[in-house]
Amino acid sequence: MDRLFAVDIGNTNLTFGVFEDEHLRATARISTDPTRTTDELSLTIAGLLQARGVEPAGLGSVAMCSVVPALTQTVHDAIADLTGIDALVVGPGVKTGIRVSYDRTQDVGTDRVVDAVAAIEMHGTPVIVVDIGTATVFDAISSDGEYIGGAIAPGMRLAAEALYSNTSQLRRVDLVPPEAAIGRSTIASMQSGLVFGYVELIEGMVRRFKEELSPGAPEECKVVATGGLAAVIEPQTQVFDAHDPDLTLKGLRIVNDLNR
Numbered sequence: 622m623d624r625l626f627a628v629d630i631g632n633t634n635l636t637f638g639v640f641e642d643e644h645l646r647a648t649a650r651i652s653t654d655p656t657r658t659t660d661e662l663s664l665t666i667a668g669l670l671q672a673r674g675v676e677p678a679g680l681g682s683v684a685m686c687s688v689v690p691a692l693t694q695t696v697h698d699a700i701a702d703l704t705g706i707d708a709l710v711v712g713p714g715v716k717t718g719i720r721v722s723y724d725r726t727q728d729v730g731t732d733r734v735v736d737a738v739a740a741i742e743m744h745g746t747p748v749i750v751v752d753i754g755t756a757t758v759f760d761a762i763s764s765d766g767e768y769i770g771g772a773i774a775p776g777m778r779l780a781a782e783a784l785y786s787n788t789s790q791l792r793r794v795d796l797v798p799p800e801a802a803i804g805r806s807t808i809a810s811m812q813s814g815l816v817f818g819y820v821e822l823i824e825g826m827v828r829r830f831k832e833e834l835s836p837g838a839p840e841e842c843k844v845v846a847t848g849g850l851a852a853v854i855e856p857q858t859q860v861f862d863a864h865d866p867d868l869t870l871k872g873l874r875i876v877n878d879l880n881r
Contacts, residue, residue: 622641622642623640623641623642623681623682624639624640624641624675624679624680624681624682625639625640625680625681625682625683625684625873625874625877626638626639626670626680626682626683626684626700626704626706627639627640627683627684627685627870627873627874627877628683628684628685628686628696628700628708628873629685629686629687629732629735629869629870629873630653630685630686630687630688630689630692630693630696631653631688631689631732631754631755632653632688632689632754632755632756633652633653633754633755633778633849634650634651634652634653634849635650635651635652635653635692635696636648636649636650636869636870637649637650637666637669637670638867638870638873639670639673639675639680640870640874643874645867645870645871645874646675647670647673647674647675648867648870649669649670649672649673651665651669653689653692655689655691655692655695657692657695658695659695659698659699659702660699660702661699662695662696662699663699663700663702663703666699666700666703667703677703677704678704680704680706681706682706682709682877682881683700683704683706683707683708683709684708684709684711684873684874684876684877685697685700685708685709685710685711685873686710686711686731686732686734686735686869686872686873687710687731687732688730688731688732693710697710709876709877709880711731711734711735711873711876712731713727715876715880716876716879716880717734717735717738717876717879718738718875718876718879719734719737719738719741719762719766719767719768720766720767720768721734721767721768722767722768722769722770723768723769723770729768730758732752732869733750733752733758733760733768733771734768734872735869735872735873735876736750736752736760736847736868736869736872737750737760737762737768737872738872738875738876739865739868739869739871739872739875740760740762740843740845740868740872741762741766742875743845743863743865743871744843744845744862744863745843746762746763746764746765746766747761747762747763747764747834747835747841747842747843748762748842748843748844748845749761749762749827749830749831749834749842749843749844749845750762750845750847750868751823751826751827751844751845751846751847751848751851751861752847752848752851753776753777753819753823753846753847753848753849753850753851753853753854754776754848754849754850755776755778755779756773756774756775756776756779757773757774757775757776757777757819757822757823757848758771758772758773758774758848759771759772759773759826759827759830761830761833761834763834764834764835764841772826772830774822774826776850777796777815777816777819777850777853778796778850780815780819781793781794781796781811781815784811790807791807791811792807792808794808794811794812794815795812796812796815796816796850796853797812797816797853798812798813798816798817798853798856798857799812799813799816799817801813802817816853816854816857817857819854820854820857820858823854823858823860824858824860827844827860830842843862843863844860844861844862844863845861845862845863845864845865845868846861846863846864846865847864847865847866847867847868847869848866849866851864851866852864852866
């Protein structure tokens with residue numbers, strides 16, 4: 622049995638997953654903190670694994686993707702100290718099985734590429750991935766399996782924090798849907814604008830993407846939601862064909878297999 626340790630270094634969280642062959646057996650998440658040292662991360666990761674019944678010495682391979690360059694080497698070294706494994710870090714020279722058609726391919730976050738890889742294998746093409754997290758990111762994969770670009774908008778938490786930080790009377794609110802679109806309090810009004818407003822943003826962008834990806838047959842284009850805030854949006858819309866919070870980890874497994 623092959624055990625893979627998959628690591629997604631995001632702007633808000635570090636997400637970990639342990640695969641036994643093709644099956645995701647355990648996941649964990651900690652907040653992203655670029656000030657953490659190698660020793661701190663090594664101890665934290667060891668504790669998370671052992672709490673889930675996984676011994677670091679039993680891991681066979683490690684695959685990582687990162688959008689936080691300041692943490693990439695630290696996490697890599699922490700895992701190497703813990704397991705003795707030199708992790709596969711998704712980037713230039715790593716096989717992904719997907720062609721990226723972008724003006725500057727190096728500008729595409731490796732998490733976006735890994736998400737696309739997983740979406741293709743699990744849902745076919747054409748496919749749209751909507752990653753609802755720190756940013757709200759839309760990725761478009763053509764019927765030929767080519768990553769052709771996307772769109773990026775501020776995430777709900779960023780928008781909520783901007784409202785709080787740049788106004789005198791608005792407060793921080795929980796990102797939960799209110800009872801109605803017409804808010805009858807300041808809190809409900811903010812929640813309506815944030816949650817329902819982002820539902821409309823996502824539905825509108827998906828419609829535009831489908832028109833460009835699959836003109837004349839938009840129903841052929843699948844839409845996959847992922848990201849930490851997808852659970853807030855997904856119950857409020859019918860636009861998604863699937864919701865997969867572990868899409869990035871699954872993509873890392875596929876990429877790791879391609880590079881063995």
